[in-house]
Amino acid sequence: MAVDHRDHTQVQEFFAARAADWDRKFPDDGPAYAAAVAELGLAQGDVVLDAGCGTGRALPPLRAAVGAKGTILGADLTPEMLTEAVRNGRDQDGVLLRADVGRLPLRSASVDVVFGAGLISHLSQPAENLRELARITRPGGRLALFHPIGRAALAARQGRQITDDDLRAEPRLRPLLASAGWHLVSYADEDRRYLAVAVREG
Template sequence: MTSADASVFETTRPASADYLTRFAASDAGRDYKGRMLDALDLRAGLTVLDAGCGPGADLPALAEAVAPGGTVIGVDHDQEMLDAAAPTAAHPCVELRRGDIHALPLDDASVDRARTDRVMQWVDDPARALAEFHRVLRPGGRLVMGEPDWDTLAVDHPHPSLSRAYTRHITDQVIRNAAIGRQLARLATDAGFRVPEVIPATQVFRDVRAADRVFGFERTTRRAVEAGYLSEYQAAVWLHHLAHRPFFASATLYVVVAEA
């Protein structure tokens, strides 16, 4: 299939580091990341873990919040991401470590705060990852997680069945743990945390180009056709409307606060 309008939709996937960096700088990214930072309740001298730190977009704000005397530890399993984050590690209170979220390279009870941002949707075993967070946090420490619930993705279209098919393809085939946003409070409680707060952050998109930079409509629709969720004709109708008619989409991400 071909794009309905090449000037609207990206047809190739951006590099992972580029995608994460530009999303962090978007209005939607700044909104929920600000909520996460507030929920962490950081202060000078604390040790904070950014698990799945990616290219390091959030490390400077964390470093500023715990200075002077604090430490920020960025952990990621992908060396390419750590290389992209390396300039941030020049900050005196930031260090980077390569490691798996299922087996964090930290000692027991060694951090005061921990955060993970849109990482749990991809992990093999969320329960095991949460157990690791509980292990490395000091008693009374706080974990803040930001994760979407992909079932909440709603895109306006005169044929709602096409929108539902598109979302169903994402939840069935694209995202490993597509419902993790709604599950985290329960899973964190099972891992021994107390969960005092869950903060919904609903992101609304009125500009199709801005939304496409997050959702990749054309390339995701192409995959939906290949997987049998949409026909070629349905995909063309779907994309044409998104490209040429007033646009609306929304999705909810949950900021979950857990205390050890």
Template sequence: MAVVVVRDPAVDTPFGVSAALLAAGLAVRPEPPVDRASPATGLAGVEALVVLSARRSDVAPVLALLRDAVAAEVPVLALGAGAGLLAEAEGSAADPDGTGPGTRLGLTLTPPAGNDPLLAAVGPLPEAPLPGRAPLPVAERDRRDPVALAGTVAPAGHTVLARQRQAFRLGSAAWGVPFVDGDRPGPWGELLLGRFAALAAARAAHTTTRAHFTRQAGDWEERFAYQAPAYAAAVARMRLEAGGRALDVGCGTGRAMPALRAQVGPSGQVVGVDVTPAMLASAARHARHRQGHLLAADCDRLPLPAGSVHGVFSAGLIDQLPDPRATLLEWRRVAAPGAVLLLFHPSGRAERAARNNRPLDPNDLLAEDNLRPALETTGWRMDEYEDAPHHVLARAVLRG
């Protein structure tokens, strides 16, 4: 995985942060891959961002990159002046009366820090002042860095994690820690970086998915609107009874949800699940929330009780997962006796191979010889399979 360190070479050296990240086994890219025309492209192949500062000429694209990273839940650790950048990206400004890294001012962690996925594992703050450069005079500070090295006013919607030098978390994956200097993080800062590296590594697969589909979410529905009849025809093969609960896993913009609603009727339930918030936001813009509930969740850890689902629909997902067996077992857990599983891809295997100028892959999970045993060994009995010119479809029933 790659961690991008965003910094101003005139102000920050990469050594303190880079050493801690390299010690955790992560690759470090020292320059931010920012495309000024489309900052979101800078998230391609990036599993985390560490932000120290920015060149004056790069502030606008770095702020845009941070906004995209927060939206896509790409892990962000903003240290020192970088915390001001993160706050500014979310609508707040640097605090001109604050103090720079290296001072304590009675710094204390707040109760929410005890449950924070980053700070809770780092431990209490040291008694001695944290190391770091002294605050710059205002004139010098403004000349060197457009976002002050001084304190940070945490943005709206944040969780305060430390008072006085206000550390904060945005959502579930972005942290601003203004009292840690990226050049000389000190022992506590190194622990923080190590924990952040471990957290970023654990979330890498989801981060890649979210970053990719966040970039695609805006026009996804329009680009693939022509597939709506194929989705409806696939859902029709489920033959669900009215009043049941239907699940669309990896729902994207929810294209299957109207057809699922039609099958289970007004007394049934439809739940669209996706790991990318931007896709769910697009689904809501297209009124899919009127067909059922939209839920941000991992397909391997569904927040649903065992035996509560009567039909599971999933399109273009199962063959992209790192551990399909674990996913099929999770879907079995939530499935009621006799539940139906419908796996669908809106392109045939031969069609996709030709499109990518490659032969058919014998290891493709969607090949019948691979998919049937994968289903059978996880409790599903496949009763229909089609590898047609323009789709792949497999229907299975939960064995009693």
């Protein structure tokens, strides 16, 4: 299926306009990122992709979890976000790639864990994009979809109502993941965090 470049442009414009102030706007999210990474049980030497890494806030805890022998990759579509990641020194914790999660420059089955903070709501083609993340993940590897606050808290922050047609709602997410080669194994949607973890099926 063809990529919708209009959607990509909209996503890039949205994040480009907010990149410089992103970390200052959400200064208290660091502990939530660290806690989510800790829950994943990463091993020393693991290969981890932070898909849609933005300003790279997940890179330091990911690096700490996999150690010096591990590999951390941060991929994002928006150059301004990657510039902020470098400005904040987070390129010291991982290799930054300007890349679309729908077409990643990575070998099949080369990644142990994919971490995606706030990712799923910005995918132009969710099923296809999740299938691409499955392609690069080894069988038995994991996908963690994270947000530092839950769906209801985020909706309240944005002045809108929570809806069941949100892709992050479990009844929508489970079959979406299954169609892309993932099995949802845990799901938490609380005010203080959102974390859905899926395993790459063999």
